[in-house]
Amino acid sequence: VTTRKSANGTKIPKSAREVRLAKHAEGKLTLGCFEVAETAVPEPGKGEVVVRTDYVLVAAAFQDMMRTDCQLPIPPFQIGQRMGLGAVGTVMLSNSPALGVGDLVMSMSGWSEYSVGPAEQYFKIDAKQFESPVYYLSQGPTAYYGMADIAKVGKGDVVFVSGAAGGVGSLAGQVAKCRGAKMVIGSAGSKAKVDYLVNELGFDAAFDYHDGSVVDNLRKLAPDGIDVFFDTVGGEQFEAAVQVAARSARFALCGALSAQNTSRKDASPRLDLMTVITQDVDLRGFCCMHTPEQLGAWAQHFGMWLAEGKFVFPHTIVEGGIEQLPHALIALLQGKYQGNVSLRVAAGD
């Protein structure tokens, strides 16, 4: 027997696939770092549920969590253990009064086709609130916290977002616009992404960072300098942003994607201290684990701005099932996607 039936008639397999860390990432990520393995789907104990995974998040931070020198304030992935974090799924069996079969839930169950665990680890979500459950897997909390709380973006600010077509950047730029920024400039890695930022996401200007020097692009677009910089890239883009910082500029440092494939030492851009000092620049690093208050602030504004037609949720849903996850993470790090990325594991049965 390899399946059993859920209370609503759906078959539940005895085992299912998950993606594990096969070896730690060093330098460029390779397929050899991942393993797709069969694992048991045990019977749920008292208070537990069995959840079929519908979508999982794919995000750049996962590469950091695959490294031996991971510095994030969350446990890195261990060899032989399941990878991933955010997932949306459907309850198939429930031994808890808190959740019923068919409920849509969000959890940190990661990259597996099924998961089993205490009901408290699954948060019931409203399937009708958004047009797709992947809206719950957005990187919006990071974008919102960085723009609103770290950079304190507001009326009249000239804003630069690096990696603006990415999961965080595409939302961060829109948050700045909604909070009254005068001008939002984005950088991206292709002509198609540059057009997308201006035509679809409402950026005031955008440039391809392969075209000329970043500092020249910024000087042309923002002759009076930038008040806010939201950085997901680091490297040359970070150095250029310091050069064009306006007085009392605020930098929200969120990621250093340009550094993902190099050693830590090479990945450290130069910091022009005299400019930082004489321009009173405030540079603040922050990372991606959020408090319930931060999650709530994002959810409230996201819902409001979507309803007002001021906001879009730029996202890519990768198809092909769980065995595509290693390819999807590598493609994301190569800049092949736009917006937030999730992978469809078993949606739409």
Added chain:
Amino acid sequence: VTTRKSANGTKIPKSAREVRLAKHAEGKLTLGCFEVAETAVPEPGKGEVVVRTDYVLVAAAFQDMMRTDCQLPIPPFQIGQRMGLGAVGTVMLSNSPALGVGDLVMSMSGWSEYSVGPAEQYFKIDAKQFESPVYYLSQGPTAYYGMADIAKVGKGDVVFVSGAAGGVGSLAGQVAKCRGAKMVIGSAGSKAKVDYLVNELGFDAAFDYHDGSVVDNLRKLAPDGIDVFFDTVGGEQFEAAVQVAARSARFALCGALSAQNTSRKDASPRLDLMTVITQDVDLRGFCCMHTPEQLGAWAQHFGMWLAEGKFVFPHTIVEGGIEQLPHALIALLQGKYQGNVSLRVAAGD
């Protein structure tokens, strides 16, 4: 006739000496950048005073103001014009009811033996408040603002001050102690300065940055990392401080003395963005022009802490008259002095 007499009988010359910028500084400062010149001491107009300069401030920022690429938010020195800023002097002639002959005043009249100007540009100070008028030329406002307002140092913090025997650093470390820091570590450039920090200024620990790597020294002295970094040096000390930053560390970036003798590009240390991001480090640059509120906050705490015996004012008074000013600035940049530096122009007549 080359002199006239003040109302109290003191002779006032018709001309006096001042130090002018002869050519802009590039790289290492040389004596050829300065000129000591004779200039007229004109008759004061209505509302004006004639002031004999007693002491003038000597500070590292003056080198920046001598460069063509000066980025400070104050006008740089112009070729052929008088250098310097802060000065303490004695009113010799007065055509204003606001000031009387013999009054001790502070002003921004710079590196000259005499100055003439509107009484509003001279602030009357209390000769009896401190043991010497040079206390009014301290760099305390910068030290206090950086520690209290930028770094928000407080109870339990582990603090690192680079260039701790310098004019700003020697006061910044004491401000941190007075505000309840758990441990204050200073770096300096000689064994004598290291001893001075610990034995005279109340630092908990200090090290010579020539002895071993800065990061090793810091790891040994602060195994749990540093919560606050007050930087006047930049370079390797800045890079090391990032490596040992505790979570949510605050960096007050005040100066980059290590960069004074090199080009801007070489003077930019590497910034390890991943550490800044994952440790939520806040780096804030600030520079040395202060609001009246900031000046007042320093004066209030300085007076209080001196009276309580918790604070000393580390300072060097250079003798030899105004022609020694070029030598004094070069010696200061070479690290030859301890604490705040002023030069005696005509005190104690």
